[in-house]
Amino acid sequence: xxxxxxxxxxxxxxxxxxxxxxxxxxxxxxxxxxxxxxxxxxxxxxxxxxxxxxxxxxxxxxxxxxxxxxxxxxxxxxxxxxxxxxxxxxxxxxxxxxxxxxxxxxxxxxxxxxxxxxxxxxxxxxxxxxxxxxxxxxxxxxxxxxxxxxxxxxxxxxxxxxxxxxxxxxxxxxxxxxxxxxxxxxxxxxxxxxxxxxxxxxxxxxxxxxxxxxxxxxxxxxxxxxxxxxxxxxxxxxxxxxxxxxxxxxxxxxxxxxxxxxxxxxxxxxxxxxxxxxxxxxxxxxxxxxxxxxxxxxxxxxxxxxxxxxxxxxxxxxxxxxxxxxxxxxxxxxxxxxxxxxxxxxxxxxxxxxxxxxxxxxxxxxxxxxxxxxxxxxxxxxxxxxxxxxxxxxxxxxxxxxxxxxxxxxxxxxxxxxxxxxxxxxxxxxxxxxxxxxxx
Numbered sequence: 001x002x003x004x005x006x007x008x009x010x011x012x013x014x015x016x017x018x019x020x021x022x023x024x025x026x027x028x029x030x031x032x033x034x035x036x037x038x039x040x041x042x043x044x045x046x047x048x049x050x051x052x053x054x055x056x057x058x059x060x061x062x063x064x065x066x067x068x069x070x071x072x073x074x075x076x077x078x079x080x081x082x083x084x085x086x087x088x089x090x091x092x093x094x095x096x097x098x099x100x101x102x103x104x105x106x107x108x109x110x111x112x113x114x115x116x117x118x119x120x121x122x123x124x125x126x127x128x129x130x131x132x133x134x135x136x137x138x139x140x141x142x143x144x145x146x147x148x149x150x151x152x153x154x155x156x157x158x159x160x161x162x163x164x165x166x167x168x169x170x171x172x173x174x175x176x177x178x179x180x181x182x183x184x185x186x187x188x189x190x191x192x193x194x195x196x197x198x199x200x201x202x203x204x205x206x207x208x209x210x211x212x213x214x215x216x217x218x219x220x221x222x223x224x225x226x227x228x229x230x231x232x233x234x235x236x237x238x239x240x241x242x243x244x245x246x247x248x249x250x251x252x253x254x255x256x257x258x259x260x261x262x263x264x265x266x267x268x269x270x271x272x273x274x275x276x277x278x279x280x281x282x283x284x285x286x287x288x289x290x291x292x293x294x295x296x297x298x299x300x301x302x303x304x305x306x307x308x309x310x311x312x313x314x315x316x317x318x319x320x321x322x323x324x325x326x327x328x329x330x331x332x333x334x335x336x337x338x339x340x341x342x343x344x345x346x347x348x349x350x351x352x353x354x355x356x357x358x359x360x361x362x363x364x365x366x367x368x369x370x371x372x373x374x375x376x377x378x379x380x381x382x383x384x385x386x387x388x389x390x391x392x393x394x395x396x397x398x399x400x401x402x403x404x405x406x407x408x409x410x411x412x413x414x415x416x417x418x419x420x421x422x423x424x425x426x427x428x429x430x431x432x433x434x435x436x437x438x439x440x
Contacts, residue, residue, distance in 0.1 A: 026238035031158050031246075034231055038154045039147055041232025048139075048146040055132075055139035062132040065125045068118035073293075077109040106299040108307065113293030120317070122285040127277025134273055138266040145259045148438050150230065152429060157227040159425045161241045163418050164220040169243065170414040171216060174407065175209040177386070181403060182206055184394055198400045205404065245421060256436035258354045261347070268343040275336040281329055284321040290314065354434045361430035368424035375417035382410040 039045060082103040089098045119125055182202040188194035225235055233239070257265075291314050298307035322329075389406040392398045432438045 026240040028240045028242055030242060031155060034154050034158055034227065035151055037233065038150050038231040042150050042230060043232060045143070045146055045150055048143040052136075052139045052143050055136040059129075059132040059136045062125070062129045065122075065128065066119060068116055068288075071115040071117075073111075073113045073115065075109075075111045079105065079107050079109070082107070106297045108296070108298030108300070110296035110298070110307075110309075111293060113291055113312070116288075116290040117318075118288045120286045120288055122287070123280035123283045124277060124285070127273065127280055131270060131273045131277065134266060134270045138263065138270060141259060141263045141266055144439065145263060148259055148433065151438060152433065153230050154227065155429055156426070157223055157230060158241055159245070159422070161220060161223045161227060162243070162245050163422055164216055164223060165241060165243055166245065167414075167418055168213065168216045168220060170411070170418075171209055171212050174411060174414075175206065175213065177390075178202065178206050178209055178407070181390065181407075184390075185400060193396070194400065201400065201404065205407070245425070254435075255358065258350075258434055258436045260350050261354060261436075264343070264347045264350050268340065268347055271336065271340045271343050275333065275340060278329060278333050278336055282322055284319055287318045287320070289316055289318050358431060358434035361427045361434060365424060365427035365431055368420055368427055371420045372417070372424060375413065375420050378413040379410070379417055382406070382413040386410050 082105050084101045085104050086099040087102045088094075088096075089100055090096045182199070185194055185199045185202045189196060189199045224239060224241075227241075228235055228237055228239060291312070293312050294309045295312055296307055296309040299305060386403075386406040386409075389398055389403050393400060393403045429438070
């Protein structure tokens with residue numbers, strides 16, 4: 001029984017050491033590598049690309065409406081009762097106004113025809129072609145917008161992972177300092193120069209820091225799993241992020257229309273084209289038609305059975321003039337006019353929101369950039385104060401409480417630095433997005 005327990009613990013120790021080795025060998029990915037991988041393997045982007053392919057096929061389908069259409073029609077009828085016709089008796093020398101029913105035809109009727117129809121002018125078809133072209137352009141913008149959203153998601157997850165990794169580094173560094181403090185306090189306690197409560201306070205702080213390490217490590221792994229999911233990688237893929245956070249952002253360049261603005265502009269253009277198509281539905285359409293076939297007549301009986309075929313063919317033009325459809329088209333036109341007005345208002349709203357968001361992001365980025373230097377100086381100052389206080393405590397000049405206060409001040413400065421860094425990175429992303437340069 002004891003052997004089994006020892007083997008069980010030994011197995012867990014080996015697995016733990018292997019997991020540490022695997023984590024240590026995990027390759028470090030840059031933000032650019034993560035974004036490139038996501039743009040190639042993200043399933044949401046692949047769905048958007050498939051939607052673009054569908055839009056291109058719809059445009060080809062609309063253009064195919066201008067091609068000739070060829071139909072084959074076959075028909076066979078056996079008349080159990082031949083149809084009747086009324087013949088005027090005056091045609092045979094009889095009185096006027098008197099008719100006599102006569103059965104014409106033969107029981108067997110066979111027909112086979114090839115029919116051709118090609119639109120010469122059809123405003124509905126032309127309108128659908130223009131609308132499908134605009135829809136194709138809209139799908140391309142939607143695909144770019146999806147890539148932009150994935151870009152933002154990957155960047156935010158990557159930055160969150162970097163923040164957690166830096167937070168973990170701070171905590172581990174603080175834990176090393178706290179363990180040194182615990183060792184010094186224990187020596188002072190053994191020399192009766194410190195009380196047991198002082199030693200317990202430092203032990204409690206060590207335990208809290210160790211718990212924080214476990215929590216941050218778990219959150220870090222969770223963020224990495226989310227990052228791998230967005231990138232389209234298997235969750236078991238080893239991956240790590242860089243510890244150093246780049247704070248030098250490229251200039252956003254000149255402000256241009258955002259993807260949201262361009263998408264809404266295409267939607268408005270599409271609504272205007274649909275309105276135009278509805279108005280043109282009252283215009284007559286003209287088509288070229290043609291037909292070639294053969295008709296067979298057959299008879300089975302005395303004195304002679306037969307089945308003879310005769311050709312039939314024609315060419316011509318067909319004019320279709322819509323006259324009245326119960327005011328349905330007028331109602332649709334009024335609805336579409338309102339949709340166009342709403343689309344224009346939505347366009348103005350998106351433009352104003354993008355301008356406001358860009359100004360706010362620029363202001364927040366500038367403020368965060370200034371605070372970053374101050375936060376870094378505060379960390380340096382807190383480290384200096386902690387080290388000096390620790391030396392003074394070893395010399396008996398200050399109490400343990402002052403050392404713990406200095407340690408808390410250092411941790412507060414580190415957390416404030418990370419908070420400001422998060423604001424800075426997110427503000428830069430928002431500024432690039434609302435200037436229309438995120439994917440450039």
